[in-house]
Amino acid sequence: MIKTSLLLTALLFSALALADQSDFQQPLSVDSDTFFTDIQTSNLVYERNVIVQQGSLKILAEKLEIDGSAGKGAExxxxxxxxxxxxxLMEDGSRVEAEAQEIRFERADRMLTMTGNAELRQSGSLVRGALMRYNIETQQLNAERGDDENGRVRTIFEPAQRQPQNNNQEENQQP
Known part of the structure; x- marks a missing residue:
């Protein structure tokens, strides 16, 4: 069953566009209502109405802690x-969206780790799990169920939108 979930998830994301690479060339900004830093340890804490933005990449949170001890670009x-x-925003103009109780963004690896009621949506499809690891650059996703025996990884594929067929024969006739 786990192999089937991984296969379906791989198929879900295999044909999707990559993240807009120009985002990673943009400055990264953080806005919040409050801010604290410990300069000696390179740790920063932002609280209330936190917005992280780098190009089209956006993270919204109530609290953001940044560990900058590994150096610039590796926070x-x-x-x-x-x-x-x-x-x-992806290169093809589609949008990927995710939510969780905690989102860990490793800037150097462009890796998101989402824990606690994690969801990822893209191109009308949805993946849910207790823990997800998502590589922004390659769009590889690994989802796991939680410790709760009822918890499972769930993927929901939305049906394709079909174009209505034109049954009016007069419009289909050639002159």
């Missing part, structure tokens, strides 16, 4: 909320 962002959200 680890831990966003929490009820839920915290992530969204980003």
């Amino acid at each position: 680890i962002f831990i966003a929490t909320g009820n839920p915290a959200t992530y969204s980003q």
Whole structure:
């Protein structure tokens, strides 16, 4: 069953566009109502109405902790909320959106780790799980169920929208 879920998830994302690479060339900004930093340890804490933005990449949270001890460009962002959200525009113009109680963004690896009621939506499809790891750059997703024996990874594929057929024969006749 786990192999089937992984296969379906792989199929879901295999034909999708990559993240807009120009996002990662943009400055990263953080806005919030309050801010605290410990300069010696390179740790920063933002609270209330936190907005992280880099190009079209956007994370919204109630609290954001940044571990900058690994250096510039290798920071680890831990966003929490009820839920915290992530969204980003893809190269093909579609949008990927995610939410979880905690979203960990490893800037150097462009990796999101979402825990607690995690959901990821793209191109009309949805994946839910207790824990998800999503590589923004390659769009590889790994989802796991929680410790709760009723918890499961769920993928929902939306049906394709069909174009109505024109049954009017006069419009289909050639002159």
